[in-house]
Amino acid sequence: MFDMARRTTAPPPEDFEERIVDIDVSSEMRTSFLEYAYSVIYQRALPDARDGLKPVQRRILYSMAEMGLRPDRGHVKSSRVVGDVMGKLHPHGDSAIYDALVRLAQPFSMRLPLVDGHGNFGSPDDLPAAMRYTEARLAPAAMLMVESIDEDTVDFKPNYDGQETEPVVMPSAFPNLLVNGTSGIAVGMATNMAPHNLVEIVAAARHLIKKPDATLDDLMEFVPGPDLPTGGTIIGLQGVRDAYESGRGTFRMRAKCTIEQITPRRKGIIVTELPYNVGPERVVTKIKELVTSKKLQGIADLKDLTDRHKGLRLVIEIKNGFIPEAVLEELYRLTPMEESFGINNVALVDGEPRTLGLRELLQVYVDHRVEVVRRRSEFRRRKREERLHLVDGLIVALLNIDEVIQVIRSSDDSAQARTRLMDVFDLTEIQAAYILDTPLRRLTRYDKLELDAEKETLTGEIAKLTEILSSEAKLRQVVSGELADVAKKYGTPRRTVLLDAAGVSRTAVVELQVADDPCLALLSSTGLLARTADATPLPGEGERSAHDVLVSAVRTSVRGEVGVVTSLGRLIRVQVVDLPTLPATGAPPSLSGGHPVSEYVSLQPDERVVGLGSLDPDGPGLALGTQQGVVKRVVPDYPANRDDFEVITLKDGDTVVGAVELESESHDLVFISSDAQLLRYPASLVRPQGRPAGGMAGIRLDGGSRVIWFGAVDPERPAVVVTVAGSSTALPGTQVGGGKMSDYAEFPAKGRATGGVRAQRFLKGEDELLLAWAGPAPAKAVSSVGKPVPLPDELGRRDGSGIRLTHTIGAVGGALAAGPGPGRPASDARPAEEEDE
Template sequence: MARRTTTPPTDGDFEERIVDIDVSAEMRTSFLEYAYSVIYQRALPDARDGLKPVQRRILYSMSEMGLRPDRGHVKSSRVVGDVMGKLHPHGDSAIYDALVRMAQPFSMRLPLVDGHGNFGSPDDLPAAMRYTEARLAAAAMSMVQSIDEDTVDFKPNYDGQETEPTVMPSAFPNLLVNGATGIAVGMATNMAPHNLVEVVAAARHLIKKPDATLDDLMRFVPGPDLPTGGTIIGLDGIRDAYAKGRGTFRMRAKCAVEQVSPRRKGIVVTELPFNVGPERVVTKIKELVTAKKLQGISDLKDLSDRHRGLRLVIEIKNGFIPEAVLEELYRLTPMEETFGINNVALVDGEPRTLGLRELLQVYVDHRIDVTRRRSLYRRRKREERLHLVEGLIIALLDIDQVIQVIRSSDDSGQARQRLIESFTLSEIQANYILDTPLRRLTRFDKLELDREKAVLEAEIAELSEILASETKLRKVVSDELAQVAKTFGTPRRTVLLESSGVARNVSVPLEVADDPCLVLFSSTGLLARTADASPLPADGERSAHDVLVSVVRSTVRGEVGVVTNQGRMIRIQVVDLPTLPPTNSPPSLSGGHPVSEYVTLEQGETVVGIGSLDPEGPGLALGTAQGVVKRVVPDYPANRDDFEVIGLKEGDTVVGAAELTSEDHDLVFITSDAQLLRYPATSVRPQGRPAGGMAGIRLDGDARVIWFGVVDPTRESRVVTIAGSSTALPGTQVGGAKISDYAEYPPKGRATGGVRAQRFLKGEDVLLLAWAGPAPARAVSNVGKPVPLPEELGRRDGSGLRLTHTVAAVGGSLGASDGPSEGESPQD
């Protein structure tokens, strides 16, 4: 093979000159040169200062430009141009990318550049360099501190016109603190960030005890501390990395299960794994939900802002266990990522894989060398200054003769020579005396010079002691590291866990089990469900918040229907209801949710009860204000969320709805004129949903039905009636209450007039409230607080006793083993 080249001859005409070369040798040489350039000049950091060449050049150039933290920001393009023109001839994009990374708090544990403007996010690119501004961060000043005191070597730049440092003094272990990543030729590096305080503590321990083991150092550095926080799961891989330089660990987002809405729980994500942005997580979750590979998520919102920081809210569907959904998110999305540690760095110009102890040792050796060179430089400078001060002091002691010698000399050279000979001065001292203005040669300046001489001698002695003692030199290094950690240290952000707490081979159910339960509806309009289907406890020491209107047996993933006074039944999911914890006393629905959160009611429409939607379940019994009764055949449509269960006449409303669990139960009407009618349920034949029912009770005059329900005649039951005036405003009367035994009321036929339930006193002409059900009876106010009821009376047609508070609803015992009964429906 051959390579064709052209060379200009002397006559100005170009001619071809063909050189025969071996292609394999040319490729080998070119590839090695390229690989060497990438490894040593671009991709790998130096183990001493943790910087790649481009990063080191940026910091040095910004320091030379005077872009300190106390100065104003300058355009990033100005920094990039200076770095590219003087030190780094590899293109502006590479320089700006490195500058941006050093300014990103989510990329660097301790940022070295203070950026002003849009420097990007984990998901978005930064603005162009002409739009952003930058200056050195305070921590970067520790990286370049004392660089002008001969602490590091310098080398010529690419064209030999400038010089650049081969390494930074680096007052803190930057490689461990900020980590590094880079891909070279045939090798790569990927180092995790750590906490400055922990790394400095380990370095100081190594300085104090050079033979410290890895276990000793890991007491100070237990693991990485990522800029974005999160949680690290499993520490075995971290120890492998600290021992051998290679290892892996799992990063998890920091999440919490919270009540994100009155009806739903959600997973709130406040921290994500390192180098993972929220948009990436959101996109992945949406893809999985669309592909039906991830279940249980109803909504996803990114509520992140500059005040609260990251906040992803993942709303969980009712019926799914949030902890199980979270495990699926960890498994399928970037909310859990693996970080592979590969500690490759340059040591003495060679790439090496280093463990924690080796990384700390290289840095400590470098810092000791920097401190020694700085001490030598400072002692030399002070010795040079002391030499000049001593010369000035000699001149001041005989100032008149010095002036006479200078005045009598023909030129400065002769004056310098005569001063050297007359006062035994060095040439440097003589020149300094000649250059010193006469105004400084006063008695006052003599005192200042004496004080300066004493200070210089003390500093020289101190520096000499440091240089003469390895112990003192190490102490200086350790004290300076402690000061840096005190100045720039921050608390740990990443939580370290040995394991996730959940075995990977243990199957966590994703959905809530379809266990039996009871659905409860209270007089104040609250809905809830119990944790199981055990019968409700009998009324003992009752501390319940409310009385129950309806109790329906169902399953967690089943459905129940809400019945309104307009004859509508509205389907709701049981799993959407809040769960009441198991208790040994009647349940309190103070933890329930208002029924209005589950159904949309029209103006004037109220809920009177709930019923099962199971076609094989008990039928529903309804009673209306105009005395109509109906038993509904449970043939409810499966494809509709709301439907009519009775055809009402104009002006009529449903006053009660209850499940009929047995044909032996009674249907009971109580009217406003204090009439009670009971008859067996067998007296009413079941009808389809569109039917309007049949006559249930005969009403006299303007009377209307105020309560309808189902009562088990085999149980001990009570009838509660509260009488008042029809002219008073609703809800303002206390009224007179009477409690009687249900057995005192004889059963009669359907559509008859019933028997009297209470005798009205003076000022009473109507029943305000009525209820019949299992004993004992209890009453509550309109806010659900208990109201004392009078003692039970034997006469069914007796008059009532005046109450102390207004009663809004009445209920009874719900502890029967044969199933729950109903209470009073809420009033308008």
């Protein structure tokens, strides 16, 4: 066991002098914190106002340029770029370098990307792939940042260990800070600058170059507002002006949305552009959260159809009964589809953080660019003067080539030859040394001509550069011209729409749902469902559409329900709000206005729709008639928790041929059989029964006959009876038949379960009715595909024979159909594309 008592400490050396310095803790903490804050502000978070780059971004671009990763070269692994930057210039960790590299390559972050990335560089919602999986090279715009950097245009400083050098600022041939914007959080300050359109910023900079005393209003004629990489809409230009004036301001960003008919039955909101730095997954997640918590209503479905080819596309399906514009306003209010952007233009100017407005930012850049062009011009003139000096020496040597050779041959060494050449031909030391280094093969007559041409060119270039350097106006003109070339080559159209806040209407209470107004639910002869815009009765005969006729109309409300009655005795609930709306006046319940009933209900192969009925529990209820002559009035006690239920128990082989919503018990119930018998009696003679009941005898049928039409007629209103007779052996739809129209009042009322009276006398070749209808006048007939068919004139005799028709009749309707109407049910009509004979 270790013996602590035997442990000793070696004595300090004799020349050792112990020194303990007392330091105040608060002072030390203050100093250390200030040093840290200084490092963050100047070396990490804030960009330079001249080139708009943070130190890490500047080092990335410089290193990639030194590595030769130009746009015309191949991509290299991002990890190679990160390693080179970290090892030579930025020893602060690879993650910070790679994050900055990724942002420089993201088109949704940069208005003009500076790095051309290959691979997964992330999205507004997702992180990029690791640096070992991605590749990068400089984008064409980045070459503008490093252009002429080797021409003494900017100062260089030692790197962190003094073994390398790096530029203090980039030459920056375009206003990168305003074009691409930036964001960063330092100690005690932050910056957040919005991207802008290159063409607009260049136009403003050129105007400032031309007119240095230009005001902010003058510049805003060229730069009306930011131009975000993701497009969208900016609302609130006053906040933009405040930012341009003082360096701080706020505006709202909105997604770009359109309202479209995405399905035949529903509208939807299509989102194609989102606010800056907002991704689709974030929006989708928020919408789902709001819908789940019932804080947002009216959304039926949400699909993200974004891909590489079509770009962003969010489809938000709106429930019927909700106003899409109102739902969109709620989306703006509750989701990231509308967000605020706070501008805080903080950047380094002469090494100090300053808050700058638009004019100050442009002025700083213009001054920087003028200085860059001046230094570049001085460098180029100096290089051309040096070259001209050498060319002059070579020309002297060519003119005296023999003497030059003699001087060189008679000299003991190169030093003596250089001195003698200087003395004999009045040359400088540089010229003499260059002549000695020039191969004799270049001292020919042809080279003399080349040297003369080069001298002339150099002299002209030196004169031009001298003219630029000697005139501030010329210098600024060069800067302006180069900016114009950049805008012409790299400029793109504006993506973001600018709207003043005054042009946006937002009510305090948004009415999401469609008002529960009275209306009519309609079923047409071609099997189309629709609703009217209000409860106004349908127009008269002269105003109605010429396409098809109504076979059923039920009074209801927009947010109510109606029942679709089928031939198998089922009643299927349909939401009225799901039905398409027809115009309020001149309403055409036509092929162009409604939707097929098959979009709302699922039918069995042998099942068809025979009419509509109201689900009002206080109404008189449905009246049904079957093929075997059964009648039933249904007690309107329908189950609230079921969308599909039976309203009659049918016998084997029996089907429902007609269903009508009774408006009054004083109306007549009417049966018309295939043997041309019509029976009518008041509805009060039929006792209402519950849903499971099978009904009671409605009409007595002779052997082999069947009911082909059942409905209700108001005896107090002018009405007619239309019948069409033909042969039972002919194929359906192949014979025109003989038609007859009679006054309904000619048919006497009889008792329930009797045989009725004859409605049409059969001629030779006719043995049954093909079609029958009774209802309010005037009557209108159409073919199976909805084309109008003329009816014969009304006859006085109820039992007369018919007149040969010109076309086959598919359906008949009246001024306001209250029942199933035609002899053939609506859902049994032929397809619309099928032509009549």
